[in-house]
Amino acid sequence: MELEKMGTLTASGYCGIVSHTSLKVRTGRSLSISRQEKPLTKRTHCCWLTRVFYRFLVAGFVLLIALLQFPSSASAASPDRYLVRLHFKDRSQLQTWVDNGLDVWEVHGTTALVSLGNGQRLALEAEGFSLSDVNLSARASFPACYRTYDDMLLFLHERESRYPQLLHSFDIGDSWEKQNGLADRDLYVVQLTNLENSQPKPKLFLVAEHHAREIITPEIAMDFIDDLLVNYGQDPTITWLLDNREIWVMPMANPDGYARAAQAEDWRKNANRSERCPDGSPPWSYGVDLNRNYGYQWGLDAGSSPEPCNLTYRGEAPFSEPETQAIRDLVRQQDFDILVSLHSYGRLVLYPWAHTWEPAPDAADLNALATRMAKAVGYIAEQSTGIGYMSSGDTTDWSYGELGIPSFTIEVGGGSFWPACSLKDQIYQELRPALIYAAMAADHPYEVAGGPDVRQIAVDVSEPRIAVRARISDQWTGGNAIEAAELFIETLGEPGTGIALSPSDGDCNTENEWMTTHLDDNVFMQYAGQRVPLFVVAQDATGTRGVPAIAWLDLREYMVPQSQEVTLWATDTGEPAFEIRGGYVYEGSAHNGHILMTVRDTRIYRGAGTLGELLYTLHGNQVQAGEAGPVIYTLRGNEIYDGPAANGHPIFRIENDRLTEVTGSTSEVVFTANVDLAGGTAGNAALLLPILADRRY
Template sequence: MIKRKLTLAIGAGIATLCMLSAAQADSQAKAQEDFLLLEEEKANNQVYKAFFPNKEIARKAAISFHGQMLESHYDQGYLIMELTEKEQQKLAAFGFTFEVANDFIAKRNRILEGIQQRLQQRSMSTSSANMTSIASIPGYSCYETVEETYAAAAGMASQKPQLAEWLNVGQSWEKTQGLGGYDIRVLKLTNKDKPGAKPKLLINSAIHAREYTTAPLVLSFARWLVDGYGVDPDATWILDHHEVHLLLHTNPDGRKKAETGLSWRKNTNQNYCGPTSNSRGADLNRNFTFGWNSTNGQGSSGDQCNDTYRGPSAGSEPEIKALEAYARSLWPDRRGPNRSDAAPSDTSGIHLDIHSYSELVLWPWGDTSQVAPNGTSMQTLGRKFAFFNGYTPQQSIGLYPTDGTSDSISYGELGVPAFTFELGTQFFQSCSVYENTIKPKNLPALIYAAKVVRTPYITPAGPDVTSVTLSGGAATSGVPAGTAVTLSASTSDLRFSTANGTETTQNIAEAEYYIDKAPWESGATPIALQPQDGAFNAKTEALTGSIDTTGLATGKHMIYVRARDASGSWGAVSSSFLVIGTGTPQPNYCSAASGNANDEWIGQVQVGSFSNSSGASTYSDFTAKVIDLQRGGNSLRLTPQFAGSTYREYWKAWIDFNKDGDFTDAGEEVYSSGRALSSVVSGTLTVPSNAPAGTTRMRVAMRYNAAPVPCGTFNYGEVEDYSVRLP
């Protein structure tokens, strides 16, 4: 039997042996044995370039043959796959052709030899006493180990107990057997000071151990929420009104295997395929109870050594028992017993299962091509997610069905909409791709899920509020009570992926804001917003309104904004802080904008660790977002976005260091691309050592084929304003 489990995933520096917990210190010797087995059996690995007839077939193959996938190269027309002769025959029926992936195999073998040498060196130089420390995965410093992930989550709960709890909900297989292992833990995030029933978002990750990007992405989302509470208005209201439940490591035993560089997918249950085999364990994402083995062997394997072995019975694995029990504790059962029974449209809750790789957003059913009873609504939400991350949205049926997957508990049993994100293009994705592409694209999708979890079958059909800004520094430095504050906002009904079909869209029909009470709260009072051009007659509208601050208490208030389209659908809420104080309002700045952003706009602004992604607009006021700068050099990365063809864009940035309301003083132009480019531009934003401390404004402009100026209107591109804070 071919043991495809032993293929080593390759990437930028495959991990050497990780530092394990004290209970697992003796696994160093076992890891060395694992790699010796890899050396012995690598000649048996059948690794091919599988050339596909079209991308639709390729993505379906990535679903059905996920366990055989090693890399995806959609633009080059092939997938790297480990295949038996029978599996090749199945794919050939769909038009695939094959050639041996010699380059991949040679690279893998070089890495195997390097890892074996490192293990031998470590075995001679490292005592078991030193194995108890925690270290990030060598070669992948952006990915936390299981221990680091658990420590970060525990730290959130310890430092901010009113926002975070670190819950023990079960045990891994090894822990149940007294072989070390881990507790199965959930990080629960919500503001406990605001009690009452709240809609619940559940995200689990790393159910397949070798999928490096998944748990770090979800941990980054947790940090965005916890660190953003009281700083970012959307993070604040999400935690005030919703609950977020994060099962960061669904398969911690297997993840420790993957942290050594092994391409480990399953859990480590020694009852299957032999206690020392690297092919042992059950595929946890084929072991869920609803629909377990529903396709009679097509959608999972009964072979214990196969990567998709479903386990001996439905829900047999302790990790799945823990996840299913926790899901049932979150949501009531709102779907009937029959496959055709739909959950009510007002069902709350979302379940996301974060995987890699294939750049897909998937929803039920996966074990049949039949559309799920709530499939149309899940498709709408799936296309909204895909708008943010740029992936292909589709029902999770591949060339063949899959069964016993994670959506079985949430949607199949309980009626809660369930989605799988497949991140990136490799299991062992490089840190540069993760940091620059995967994380910035997918964090907005997770944030959107947290926003619409109250009514996920309804709200995604409505328009998004893409920006909310307040005049005179009201969102940051504050204004005295009684000051007239202008609210400006943008809304669009067009934010759906068109990669696999289209959604029906309508003109904006209405918009409103609320002060301190969200639209769903008792006593909330809507105040109408008006279109800036005088009429609601387009699918994207700029909005304006006036906030009467008379009588508002000193301190920070919340402004909630939402819009409705002509079909009657209210979209997701976006927000801004309104600060009432005794401070002096910021100066009025000159207006700046392009005349047209249909073809190109600013897609992302990154300054140091700050990152903001946005959609098409001629001007965006992001002054509610504060960028902390250091004196001296700050890294700057500016990304253009194009609707179709690419164009050459000229970039400039200015900072009003002396806070006099303009950008014309010496030294206030802090970046210039120097020429027009069609690609991402990077550089350094320099802050003088004598610049006044405090908060001021930064303006970033992107203009088609000519140098922008800080004021006025130009032909094509976009202008964005931010607040920056100097120490």
């Protein structure tokens, strides 16, 4: 499947029209299709014009008599290939062309971009079709920046030795040519996860390159692997994903075919040559179309071909090929939670079914997940048949149909099977958010389907206050109003146990909201000197929660606050007069007080944080003004002196947690404290007391 669909067929599919078509297939048998098209989502957009158009199409089906018959492959022997635009009447005609082996690259409305050989061209022209030639600039090529099978092996082994805690590779089988002693290629898959975190984790499976010539897909798979490895410990989302997910990646499902593609051959299938096609030229040649060989609804003549030389030859039996057998066994064994199969090209996110126009039982949820992935990357989401024709025996129909795994075929960007080197990184970067989303959604895909996105998290730290603002949107996930959002620090908790965010405009009434929360100072004190993840999860008015977004709460630049906690109680009122907590000196209680000073190691700053004026420095038992100014207080024994003890006189006396002010010949108890003021961890606090007393009581 490598089609781009921009036309009206899919839009029409949302209208409740019944059509009956009968089409003749290549074998001469007649296949009757009865189709009831149902709305896939509640939000249908039927319009009068679409209905008229559809009636026109139905009339077209009735009139459709002459079906294209291709000559046998033997007579299509010319190696010359053409790229043409071809107008088709309806999807039934397109289906017939595809099933007969026409190499359809793109579909726009009712025009197909088709690659064909000389014999096919002559046959079409004999049928009266008008072909408009497109300059065949996109001849099969293998740009130098693309990695071969051997390059992939080196890549995987190098990464495995460099990141042994994050990546394990597995050889899950042999290619057809290896099984038959013709080459030495294995089928490799890698598991990416933080192995130190050994609890069971939800699993994503990303498989690429079922079709050999779709050479951008192994590159995307390998770029994804590198992205995860390099950004682990740097990017909060990727770090969390590798700690909490197993991401399995198979960069080359079809290494034999890829070896041909790497020779700049226009190769699609694997290299099974039990049946030979002596006169064919690629892609019309021997080999099995691996994406028609899976065992769910395998063998339908609409959507695959029984003819060995055909482009979509499905093989002798379901799972007849070693490549599909290996993937089948892996998928069954690993019990994946979500599956993505990469193809090129078309910028589409497709979901089952592919073998029928009928919607799948979970069509609404599959559509919601596909839509979310597609919208984030500028692709289009639709049922697999949205490309314009049916395909049977594909990967995703099997993994969804037999195992119930939410499964997606992504036709990536690039606009060609052989994108230039200059486009390679761009194609990956564009697709990246969809892959990340699939991994995030892997724990409960259907439950988060349609749940709102947290598009952005802004963390503003003004020591010790932290404000978190999140931009939340349901634009790509159903368009419902945002109902709630909550924040978790360090670990993602159960729903309803986080810190609630409030709408910045005071009201949750639209599909886009900024929501905010101000964190308690305790959060700063707890995490100062550290970097921990923050999670924001939002819920829309239907009660659906989306996937979390993750940002760092990065307080590494802040020194760890002092640990002692001292409360001074004013004896006349019985209220807390000052509290030293987490390195801050509050007036009143820390809970609702005003920060007078910040203590960091031996320095004391005015106000909150270390950007204020440096008021005092502690040197042993003395307090100096500023960095190294005159000594203004000294702690000696249980007395605090004004200036150096030698020439000063005590201004406070500390006895039994009571602080007594000494004024001339009289003395008065002014504070009681809840710690031993004279020593231990409260030593610094003891030195601070004169300052507090001097300035504030």
